[in-house]
Amino acid sequence: MSESATLMDLHRPGATSDIFAGVAALKPSCVPTFAHRRDAIGLPEVAEVDVVRHYTQLSQESHGVDNGPYPLGSCTMKYNPKRNDELAREPGFARAHPLQPAEMLGGVWELYERLQGMICEITGMDACCLAPAAGAHGELAGLLMIRAHYLKLNARRGVVLVPDSAHGTNPASAAMAGFECRIVPSDLRGHVDLEALRQMLTPDVAAFMLTNPSTLGLFESRIVEIADLVHSNGSLLYYDGANLNALMGIVRPGDMGFDVVHVNVHKTFSTPHGGGGPGAGPVAVKKLLAPYLPIPVAVRRDGVAVCDEDRPLSVGKVKSFHGHVGVLLRAYGYLRTMGAVGLREASENAVLNANYLQHRLSHMLPPVYHQVCKHETLLSGEKLNTSARQFAKRLIDYGIHPPTLVGAGCVYFPGDLQSAMLIEPTETETKASLDHQVGIFQKVFDEDATNVWLVESAPLSRKTARIDVKA
Numbered sequence: 001m002s003e004s005a006t007l008m009d010l011h012r013p014g015a016t017s018d019i020f021a022g023v024a025a026l027k028p029s030c031v032p033t034f035a036h037r038r039d040a041i042g043l044p045e046v047a048e049v050d051v052v053r054h055y056t057q058l059s060q061e062s063h064g065v066d067n068g069p070y071p072l073g074s075c076t077m078k079y080n081p082k083r084n085d086e087l088a089r090e091p092g093f094a095r096a097h098p099l100q101p102a103e104m105l106g107g108v109w110e111l112y113e114r115l116q117g118m119i120c121e122i123t124g125m126d127a128c129c130l131a132p133a134a135g136a137h138g139e140l141a142g143l144l145m146i147r148a149h150y151l152k153l154n155a156r157r158g159v160v161l162v163p164d165s166a167h168g169t170n171p172a173s174a175a176m177a178g179f180e181c182r183i184v185p186s187d188l189r190g191h192v193d194l195e196a197l198r199q200m201l202t203p204d205v206a207a208f209m210l211t212n213p214s215t216l217g218l219f220e221s222r223i224v225e226i227a228d229l230v231h232s233n234g235s236l237l238y239y240d241g242a243n244l245n246a247l248m249g250i251v252r253p254g255d256m257g258f259d260v261v262h263v264n265v266h267k268t269f270s271t272p273h274g275g276g277g278p279g280a281g282p283v284a285v286k287k288l289l290a291p292y293l294p295i296p297v298a299v300r301r302d303g304v305a306v307c308d309e310d311r312p313l314s315v316g317k318v319k320s321f322h323g324h325v326g327v328l329l330r331a332y333g334y335l336r337t338m339g340a341v342g343l344r345e346a347s348e349n350a351v352l353n354a355n356y357l358q359h360r361l362s363h364m365l366p367p368v369y370h371q372v373c374k375h376e377t378l379l380s381g382e383k384l385n386t387s388a389r390q391f392a393k394r395l396i397d398y399g400i401h402p403p404t405l406v407g408a409g410c411v412y413f414p415g416d417l418q419s420a421m422l423i424e425p426t427e428t429e430t431k432a433s434l435d436h437q438v439g440i441f442q443k444v445f446d447e448d449a450t451n452v453w454l455v456e457s458a459p460l461s462r463k464t465a466r467i468d469v470k471a
Contacts, residue, residue, distance in 0.1 A: 061463060063401050069429065069437050071357075073376045073404035073422025074167065074215050076245050076267035081337070084270065084330035093329060098321035102296075102307040108325055112298035113305035115332045116282075122343070123241070123261045124254020125284035129293040131323040135242060136169040138262025138281030139209075143177035144315040145260065145285065145292040146207050146236055152313070157206035157235070163192050165214045167242055179206060190216045190369045192226060201233040211240040212256065213247070213374035215422070217354065227257025236260065236289075244268045245426075246351055246375035249344030260285045269331035278324040280331065294318045349427035350375040353434060357425050360438045364445040368420055375426075378406065381419035385448050386455045388419040394447065394458035398440045 064070070070077035088094070092107055102109075116128040132138040143160065150157045160174040163184045171181040184200055187193040192210070201208075208230045213219045220226065230237045239258035245268045247253075253261050262283045266273035271280065285293065291313040299308040307322075338346065351374050358367055358377040365379035365388075381388030392402035404422040425434055448455045459465070 063396075063399075065428075068399040068401065069425075069433060070401040071403050071423045071425050071437065072401055073217075073378070073424045074242065075273070075404070076242075076264075076375070076424060076426055077273060077401070078245075078267075078270060078426035079428040080270050080272055080330070081334065083337070084333040087333040088326040088329045090329070093325055096325070102309075105307070105322070106305070108322060109298045109305040109307050111325070111329065111332055112322075113300055115328055115335070116284075116298060118332075118335050119263060119282055119284050122248055122252065123239075123244075123263065123284050124252030124256075124258075125261055126254075126287045127290035127293055127297070128282055128284040129295075129297050130280065130282045130328055131294050131296065131317070131319045132262065132281040132283055133319050133324060134279040135262055135264035135267070135281040136173055137318065138264075138283045139169055139173035139238075139240065140176055141281075141283045141294050141315065141318050142238055142260040142262055142285070143173055143179065143207070144294075144318075145283075145289050146238070147177055147179070148292045148313065148315050149236075149289055150206055155234075157204055159202070159205045160238075161197070161200055161205055161208040163210060163214070165190065165216050166209060166211060167215055167240060170209045170211075170240060174209065184208070186216075189371070190214070190218045191220055191222070194222060194225065194229070197226065198229060201229060201235065203234070205233060205235045207236040207238050207259075209238040209240060210258075211243050212253070213243050215243070216369065216378050217373040217376040217422070217424075218369060218371070219246075219374055223256045231257070242267060243375060246347055248347050249340060249342075250347050254286065260289055265327065265331040270334045271327045271330040278327055280324050280327040282328075296322055346427045347375075350425075353425040353427060353429055354423070356431075356434055357423060357438070360434075361423075361441055364441060365421065376422055376424035379421050379423060381421065384419065384445075385452050388421045390455050390458070391444055391448060392421060394444045394455045395440060396459040397461045398443065400437060400440055 060067070065077050065079055093111075096105060096108065112130055115130060119128045120126060129141070132141045158178070158180055159182055160177075160179040161182050161184050162170045162174065163186060165186055171183075174181045182200060185193045185196050191214075197208070208226070210220065210226070212223055227237050236259040237257055239253040239261040241253070241261050241263040244253070244263060248268060260283065262281050263269070265271045265280045265282065273279075283293070291311065292315055293311065295309045295311055295314050295317055296307045297311065298305050300306075335343070354373050354375050354377050358373055358379070361379060364383060365381060366383065367373070368378040368380050381391060384391055389405050392405055395402055403424075406420040406422055425437070444455065
């Protein structure tokens with residue numbers, strides 16, 4: 001196709017063939033001859049309206065927080081403000097290229113240095129790296145730093161302790177970092193069993209990984225005692241930041257005694273979640289571990305933010321280039337918009353919403369632990385004729401995403417939970433939305449009492465029906 005070709009030329013008969021003939025004639029030397037296209041792709045001629053309708057229908061077949069409640073326990077599927085998407089499209093950042101020399105990315109380092117400081121302030125840590133690509137990736141980076149620390153000390157500590165209420169990524173990350181994982185049981189109240197922990201803190205323990213509040217939605221009220229036990233053993237305390245959404249602006253992990261933290265920005269700072277796209281899992285540490293932070297780290301020298309990769313004790317790169325700048329831009333925008341007061345209010349509302357749902361649903365789905373919860377609540381399906389799994393599938397027919405299911409076959413959950421649901425409403429759901437959800441739960445509960453077959457067969461309104469009808 002010649003440089004003088006116009007849009008009108010493309011509408012001539014045979015124009016498509018001309019285009020491909022022109023492309024083939026170029027024969028770029030970097031592409032081997034066998035890979036050159038010889039024929040037109042053969043794309044169908046489709047009207048714009050048909051294309052738009054096709055992709056709109058596809059998008060409507062997926063459930064998202066933009067089109068309905070998403071009370072997925074421990075996943076914090078809260079609304080993402082669209083203003084942050086606009087911020088991520090700022091040309092100065094969107095057009096920057098990762099292969100540009102670091103000194104040409106001054107705006108990126110300024111953003112990073114400021115965001116690192118905000119995360120350190122929120123978590124009570126001393127230093128931070130933004131490179132990890134997701135929460136579990138941040139876990140791995142934190143554990144690699146812990147391993148590097150003990151290798152530097154020539155200490156043989158190859159064990160990581162994980163509570164039975166932990167996220168499944170905790171033992172997986174520990175194994176990937178080269179540690180043996182041992183499970184610490186919970187007591188009858190759903191908290192860490194301190195006596196069991198005391199006995200398991202042997203000289204070969206490198207760290208204890210803990211989520212606070214836990215995946216059960218409970219705050220470890222004896223966290224200071226836990227920290228003292230761990231540190232007195234010469235071990236470190238790792239904070240899984242997945243549930244920081246319940247505490248930000250109220251209490252800091254560093255003040256509780258934690259030594260290293262990862263932050264799930266999609267849960268806590270309202271960036272996009274899931275879908276296979278880019279994420280971010282910044283990791284922050286106390287001074288003891290700061291030399292081991294992955295690179296790059298932004299530092300301020302002579303009043304200017306610059307990239308620091310000259311860190312001899314660093315565990316090295318954990319992500320190509322500089323991490324996911326667009327996601328971190330969204331987190332920065334969220335923090336600047338909310339401020340200290342707004343972050344605290346978000347946490348308070350997350351806790352308030354969870355306790356409101358726990359109270360309103362308790363006559364149908366009794367709490368597994370009868371106490372004030374934090375950002376999420378664990379409810380039992382003991383009153384159901386079917387099961388929590390079947391109950392959750394029926395919710396799909398009414399436009400509510402199923403909560404997280406806990407029961408037979410689930411691991412890393414305490415006790416004998418045969419049928420339960422972990423529900424997290426998040427702070428971005430209004431009271432009207434919560435009341436709507438309560439009404440749907442009541443409707444499905446009544447169906448479970450009068451028409452078991454209907455609940456067992458759900459979902460009935462989706463293009464793809466259930467496979468495990470008997471589950």
